[in-house]
Amino acid sequence: MKPARSLADTLTGSLIDVRPLRSSPPFRRLLIGRTVSTLGSFMTMVTVMYQVWESTRSPAWSGAVGLAQALPMIGVGLFAGSWADRTDRRRTYLLANAGQASCSALLAVQGFTGHVPVAAVLALVAAQSGFGALGAPAAGVFVPRLVPKEQVAAALALQQATGQAMMLLGPAAAGLVLGRWGIGTCYLLDALSFGVSFAAAFALPALPPEGGRARPGLDGVLDGLRFLTGHRVVRGALLTDLAATLLSMPAGLFPLVNGERFDGDPRTLGLFLSALAVGGVLATAFSGPVTRLGRPGPVMLGSAALWGAALAAFGLTRSAWTGLALLAVAGAADSIAVLCRTTIVQTRTPDALLGRVTAAETVVGQAGPQLGNLRAGLVAGWTSGTTALVTGGLLCLAAVAAVAASTPQLRRGEAAPGERAELPATRTPPQDTAPAQPG
Numbered sequence: 001m002k003p004a005r006s007l008a009d010t011l012t013g014s015l016i017d018v019r020p021l022r023s024s025p026p027f028r029r030l031l032i033g034r035t036v037s038t039l040g041s042f043m044t045m046v047t048v049m050y051q052v053w054e055s056t057r058s059p060a061w062s063g064a065v066g067l068a069q070a071l072p073m074i075g076v077g078l079f080a081g082s083w084a085d086r087t088d089r090r091r092t093y094l095l096a097n098a099g100q101a102s103c104s105a106l107l108a109v110q111g112f113t114g115h116v117p118v119a120a121v122l123a124l125v126a127a128q129s130g131f132g133a134l135g136a137p138a139a140g141v142f143v144p145r146l147v148p149k150e151q152v153a154a155a156l157a158l159q160q161a162t163g164q165a166m167m168l169l170g171p172a173a174a175g176l177v178l179g180r181w182g183i184g185t186c187y188l189l190d191a192l193s194f195g196v197s198f199a200a201a202f203a204l205p206a207l208p209p210e211g212g213r214a215r216p217g218l219d220g221v222l223d224g225l226r227f228l229t230g231h232r233v234v235r236g237a238l239l240t241d242l243a244a245t246l247l248s249m250p251a252g253l254f255p256l257v258n259g260e261r262f263d264g265d266p267r268t269l270g271l272f273l274s275a276l277a278v279g280g281v282l283a284t285a286f287s288g289p290v291t292r293l294g295r296p297g298p299v300m301l302g303s304a305a306l307w308g309a310a311l312a313a314f315g316l317t318r319s320a321w322t323g324l325a326l327l328a329v330a331g332a333a334d335s336i337a338v339l340c341r342t343t344i345v346q347t348r349t350p351d352a353l354l355g356r357v358t359a360a361e362t363v364v365g366q367a368g369p370q371l372g373n374l375r376a377g378l379v380a381g382w383t384s385g386t387t388a389l390v391t392g393g394l395l396c397l398a399a400v401a402a403v404a405a406s407t408p409q410l411r412r413g414e415a416a417p418g419e420r421a422e423l424p425a426t427r428t429p430p431q432d433t434a435p436a437q438p439g
Contacts, residue, residue, distance in 0.1 A: 014286045016161055017154035020147045026204055027146040027155060033200025034139075035162040037097070040193025042170025043177065044104060045069075047186040048125055050178060051111070055118050066370075068122040072130035073366045081137035081359025082220035085352060089138040089207040094198060096135025101194035103128035104187050111184030133362070140358025144346050145207055153291035153343040160339055161284040168277060211352035224356025227349070236407035237300060237344040238361060242368050243399035244304045244337065248311050248392035249372025250330070251276075256385040261318060268320055275324045279331025290336055291343075295413035300340035304400045306333040312393025315386050338365075344410075 021028045052061050084092050103124050110116040110124075147155045177186045214220035228235055254272045255264075262268045290299055310330035317323045341361070349357045372392075380388040404411045 014288050016157050016285055017151070017288045017291050018158065020151045020155040020158060023151060024147045024155075027143070029200045029203060030142060030146070031158060031162060033197035034159070035166060037100075037193045037197035038163050038166040039170050039173065040104070040190035042166055043174040043186050044107070044128075044190040046171045046174035047111075047178060047183050048107075048121065050174075051121060051183050052118055055121075061118055064122055065125065068126040069129045070366055070370060072126050073133045073136075074363050076130050076133035077136070077359040077363045077366075078221050078224070078356065080134045081224060081356035082214050082217070083134070084137040084141070084355030084359070085209050085214035085220065085224075086216065087208070087213075089141050089209075089355065090201060090204045091206075092138040093135050093142075093201050096131045096138065097194050097198040097201065099131030099134070100128050101191045101198065103131065104191035104194060108184050108187035108191060111182065111187050133359075136362045137355040137359040140346070140361070141207060141351060141354045142204070144351070144354070146204075149347070150294075152347055153294070153296065153339070154288075156342050156346065157284055157287045157291050157339055160335065160342075161281070161287075164277065164281045164284060164335070168281070209352045209355070211350060214352070214356065221356065224353055224360065227353050228357060228360055231348065232407050233297060233410050234345060234348050234357065236403050236410040237297070237341045238364050240300060240304050240400055240403050240410075241337065241341050242364050243403065244307050244334070244396055245365075245368030245372045246375065247372065247399060248308050248389075248396040249369050249376055250311050250314070250327075250389060250392075251369075252373030253376050253380055253385045253388055256380055257315075257389070260385050262320055271320075271324055272327060275327035276331035276334070279328035279333075280335035282328075283332035283335040284339070287336065287339060290339065296340035296343040296347075297410040297413040300337050300344070301400055301404050301411060303333040303337035303340065305397055306330075307337060308393040308396030308400065310393075311396070312390050315389025315393065 021031070049062060049065055052065055056062075107121070107124050107128075110121065143155045143159070144152050174186055177189065215223060228238070251273070254269055258264055258269045258272065290296075293299065307330050310326045310333060314323050314326040314330070317326065345357055345361050346354065376388045376392060379391065
């Protein structure tokens with residue numbers, strides 16, 4: 001019986017750490033609200049693509065959907081981070097939620113009435129993305145303020161797990177609702193989902209920046225960038241993530257590889273995408289040892305290297321089953337790398353700068369995959385899908401090795417003396433030391 005108990009203990013310890021759900025009721029409520037709103041957001045993403053395609057039958061207009069979502073996130077992000085570091089983050093998040101809900105409500109109105117130009121739909125999508133960019137830096141400070149420091153990684157893993165689950169459930173739910181009740185109902189459900197998120201965040205305490213407010217305008221943004229360039233561990237984490245996505249992003253190559261090796265079978269193409277997601281979900285579900293280890297730096301470097309190696313091997317394999325297994329490994333590695341990157345950002349950044357650093361992290365997360373798919377497509381156009389995958393994976397390994405060699409603090413899982421609390425000397429001028437005003 002004793003070995004059985006030991007095995008059970010081992011399995012339990014491997015599962016995702018749920019201590020934050022017990023120790024922090026505010027975090028638990030926030031997680032429920034964000035999970036519901038994430039489900040609604042994925043439903044809207046599918047619905048917008050469906051509506052635009054049905055209205056235009058144009059690949060160019062369909063591609064414009066991604067542009068409408070990405071550009072506001074990138075353009076607004078850094079300035080939104082500076083604003084989040086000047087105000088009560090709770091109020092900023094509530095404002096962003098209200099704005100997103102309003103955009104979804106307007107999308108629902110046009111969905112029920114019909115006959116709205118596609119450009120107007122994309123304008124609403126862009127506005128909603130802009131509000132999302134406003135709320136993301138504010139939301140980035142919640143976890144380290146709501147849970148004990150030793151549980152930050154576990155709380156981030158719970159957020160990641162629920163987000164991945166909604167990424168799988170949301171498109172399927174959208175398909176069912178679209179088929180039965182139409183696009184207006186999908187948008188309306190998204191608007192209601194933001195109401196749940198708003199209610200959960202409304203109960204949070206005030207969360208003004210600790211350590212003074214950011215300087216207004218471009219000065220505040222530049223202070224955040226100076227911190228990023230000066231803090232070796234945080235900079236190394238973001239560079240590692242950017243290297244992985246920019247140099248070896250595979251999704252844009254899946255149709256080409258599927259045509260080159262598997263006769264363009266749509267079932268295989270769908271399984272390629274699912275394998276990445278399944279690997280990510282499984283890795284997050286069994287992330288307990290990673291979050292308890294407390295060494296996100298070396299784990300991130302190893303995971304990013306595994307991502308590159310798995311994708312390079314996927315580029316060489318001719319077996320569909322082996323390819324799916326390699327993609328599942330890559331998805332698992334990516335999931336752990338993202339978890340470690342977020343943990344590093346949220347535990348190594350002073351609270352007064354966390355909004356701006358989270359905004360930069362969001363920009364990296366948005367821009368990296370898009371540019372990575374572009375790079376892969378260009379290389380594949382000049383050579384082949386195999387060459388693009390293999391060279392991308394090898395370049396990723398080389399870039400991760402370079403970051404590891406140049407950043408021993410990240411490699412060893414430690415901070416340089418004084419780095420954890422270091423703030424730019426010009427960050428908080430005397431006129432900006434008053435408490436944040438409501439609104």
